[in-house]
Amino acid sequence: MLKVSIQKQLPDFLLDVSFSVNQEIVALFGPSGSGKTTILSTIAGLIHPDAGEITLGDQHYFEQGKKPMPVQKRKIGYLFQDYALFPHMTVDRNIRYGMKPGHELALEALLSTVGIDHLLDKYPHQLSGGQKQRVALVRALATEPEILLLDEPLSALDSDTRKQCQDELLRLHRMWNIPFLLVTHDREEAEKLADVILFIENGRIKESHAATSLSR
Amino acid sequence: MIETNFTPLILSLKVAALSTSLVFVIGLLLARIMTQRDFFGKNLLESFFLLPLVLPPTVVGFGLLILFGKYGFFGKLLHEWFGIQIVFTLTGAVIASIVVSFPLMYQSAVAAFTSIDRRLEDAARTLGSSEWRLFWTVSFPLAWPGLLAGFVLSFARGLGEFGATLMLAGYIPGKTDTIPVAIYFAVEAGQMEKAMFWVVIIVSLGMGTTFWLNWWSKRNLRRYAHHK
Numbered sequence: 287m288l289k290v291s292i293q294k295q296l297p298d299f300l301l302d303v304s305f306s307v308n309q310e311i312v313a314l315f316g317p318s319g320s321g322k323t324t325i326l327s328t329i330a331g332l333i334h335p336d337a338g339e340i341t342l343g344d345q346h347y348f349e350q351g352k353k354p355m356p357v358q359k360r361k362i363g364y365l366f367q368d369y370a371l372f373p374h375m376t377v378d379r380n381i382r383y384g385m386k387p388g389h390e391l392a393l394e395a396l397l398s399t400v401g402i403d404h405l406l407d408k409y410p411h412q413l414s415g416g417q418k419q420r421v422a423l424v425r426a427l428a429t430e431p432e433i434l435l436l437d438e439p440l441s442a443l444d445s446d447t448r449k450q451c452q453d454e455l456l457r458l459h460r461m462w463n464i465p466f467l468l469v470t471h472d473r474e475e476a477e478k479l480a481d482v483i484l485f486i487e488n489g490r491i492k493e494s495h496a497a498t499s500l501s502r
Numbered sequence: 503m504i505e506t507n508f509t510p511l512i513l514s515l516k517v518a519a520l521s522t523s524l525v526f527v528i529g530l531l532l533a534r535i536m537t538q539r540d541f542f543g544k545n546l547l548e549s550f551f552l553l554p555l556v557l558p559p560t561v562v563g564f565g566l567l568i569l570f571g572k573y574g575f576f577g578k579l580l581h582e583w584f585g586i587q588i589v590f591t592l593t594g595a596v597i598a599s600i601v602v603s604f605p606l607m608y609q610s611a612v613a614a615f616t617s618i619d620r621r622l623e624d625a626a627r628t629l630g631s632s633e634w635r636l637f638w639t640v641s642f643p644l645a646w647p648g649l650l651a652g653f654v655l656s657f658a659r660g661l662g663e664f665g666a667t668l669m670l671a672g673y674i675p676g677k678t679d680t681i682p683v684a685i686y687f688a689v690e691a692g693q694m695e696k697a698m699f700w701v702v703i704i705v706s707l708g709m710g711t712t713f714w715l716n717w718w719s720k721r722n723l724r725r726y727a728h729h730k
Contacts (some may be wrong), residue, residue: 332627357628358627364625368620369626371625384628384629
């Protein structure tokens with residue numbers, strides 16, 4: 287279980303949130319600039335909160351007054367908004383970048399589930415938006431993380447591809463069975479994907495509710 | 503009669519090659535540190551790095567002479583500890599060339615590192631990559647076109663260095679007479695043909711380098727444009 291209770295002073299407001307995530311999909315939903323991505327970045331360890339605590343299982347990622355755990359040691363997968371695929375590497379090298387040696391079997395299953403095994407020799411600029419998103423997803427999961435953080439993963443896609451990718455995310459979540467923490471400013475998407483939606487505005491959780499099962 | 507002694511060419515290439523190799527490593531290292539960290543006095547330090555670009559080379563040479571002269575801080579140290587003399591030697595020419603060409607490498611490297619999308623480096627970190635590995639696998643390859651441009655410019659600058667070199671290394675035929683220095687003294691001695699010969703050589707070298715750099719970066723910009 288991921289437990290987050292953090293405070294961080296941002297230029298316009300104080301980010302002050304507390305929540306926990308089980309083996310479910312939780313959406314951080316709210317307008318742009320409300321602090322959603324900052325929350326993901328603090329969990330990943332790319333930036334640090336001013337105060338509070340972040341734990342995943344029995345591991346302390348951040349504890350006030352102690353040295354934060356480095357990004358590299360945190361067992362997270364991070365899907366960046368524009369995918370951040372390494373432009374000078376093939377899909378194959380991108381995917382293997384964070385993989386531990388000897389974990390090829392898990393990768394093969396992942397590749398065929400997501401359907402990108404025919405793209406391994408291509409470079410990111412030769413891929414469509416949906417393909418890039420899938421490659422980034424496989425790259426993040428290939429490190430065998432204990433939680434997946436997704437920053438607006440579908441915002442750059444057209445509506446058809448977006449729908450396909452949403453289904454794929456749900457399927458992968460069932461397969462992987464780890465918490466997915468998803469940032470989105472699209473209410474429909476939050477409702478379709480998430481088990482729990484946290485509505486964030488100006489750095490605070492205004493509302494938290496379970497998504498209606500009908501929409502899934 | 504045309505000069506057939508090619509010592510100035512060999513010396514120039516030697517000085518430029520040695521200084522550029524060192525400048526490449528130092529410039530790369532400092533640019534990386536300066537683009538990664540913020541600290542008190544960073545602006546001042548950066549202005550100091552770029553100073554040789556705006557100062558007359560004679561001023562740089564004068565400063566080096568003070569530092570590396572027989573009674574200068576470094577000069578004394580090097581002489582007492584290792585028995586190395588800097589003034590009137592090829593090492594002096596290399597040092598002058600390093601100082602004068604450093605800002606070009608530094609600036610190119612800073613621009614190259616700053617142009618890399620930070621999220622790519624963050625992505626590498628979230629994938630468990632150490633800072634060392636991410637530097638060699640992500641930052642360096644993506645910054646490479648800019649770094650190479652810096653390397654070539656520093657080489658060309660090192661090849662053409664005159665003022666600071668003359669101040670520190672002087673004109674000792676067969677020992678410190680690089681092409682630019684040889685040209686100056688040939689003209690002074692009224693040996694216009696000899697001067698012209700070296701002018702043609704250095705113009706060809708400079709033209710060749712910048713032409714190649716231009717061609718190469720255009721070709722690579724096209725390739726990298728796809729990557730963005």
